[in-house]
Amino acid sequence: MKITDLFLSQDKTFSFEFFPPRDEISAVDFGINIGRLMKLSPSFVTVTYGAGGSTQERTFALVDYLQNRIGLTTVAHYTCVNATRDKVRADLEALSAKGIQNLMLLRGDPPKGETKFAPPAGGFRYASELFEYVEDQFDFCKAGAAYIEKHPEAISLEEDILNLKTKVDAGADFLITQLFFINELYYQFVAMARETGINQRIIPGIIPLTSYAQIERFTKMSAATIPDELRDKIETYKNNPPKMYQAGIDFTISQCKDLLDNGAPGLHFYTLNKSRAAIEIFESL
């Protein structure tokens, strides 16, 4: 089923993102966790595409499994790093032949060691060019990425939103945001997007920070602003993992409740292939 059709009957969607397991042990772990998560009846699930297409085979195998063996509405992430038009065509034909109807189309990050994204000859410079091509050649439902604290390469949020509008005009049916912890920034972003004429659903991307290692990693990556309230709690419980876990879950539950109460069209959960936190949060909502 196309997710745009699902929107006709679901005001709010609840979805999970996975990445393809790296080895046999992770695959067993993943099987257990997906079994648990299925009980929550997610609206759809998504599977990431490793940087530079590094997981292409495993991403395609996993979306096939989740869509056709497990019966979940599945979105395949796909980036155009190092991809010519011919490669994109062949890859998307392969996904279409597997019955995949939904794609998350992305430009992707520059390969390791490079700071600037450079498309190959016959490739795409921006995600919007990929959207335009896919819109013209195929019949997929297409999701795009949105950055409420702006994409790192963008000069300003205003400019990034104008570029997002180009992506939407090129065929993005809905948007999923980069993870964030400050709801106010999401509300401001949605208001700015609406003013720019972006009317598609903007589904918030959520991750619970439940360990000290995670918060350190996020701080280093500066991926998203961590509010003082959460940082203080995690600092307090630095040497008490069970309390830290609970503080992270409690924060995410109140973040999700606030988003749903204030009109967010659902929640997209970055599961990191785990199930415990997702189950606790979704059961409390």
Ligand code: FAD
């Ligand atoms: P774009 O929309 O092309 O934007 C990239 C930059 O170019 C932005 O700064 C934008 O403002 C600018 N830009 C866009 N159009 C123009 C224009 N016409 N003129 C000038 N500037 C322009 N990465 C993976 O490798 N695999 C994944 O599975 C994956 N999944 C993701 C899922 C989500 C929900 C999100 C939010 C990100 C994901 N990413 C993934 C990361 C993503 O690939 C990177 O953030 C990448 O750097 C940008 O991809 P994009 O599709 O957002 O690019």
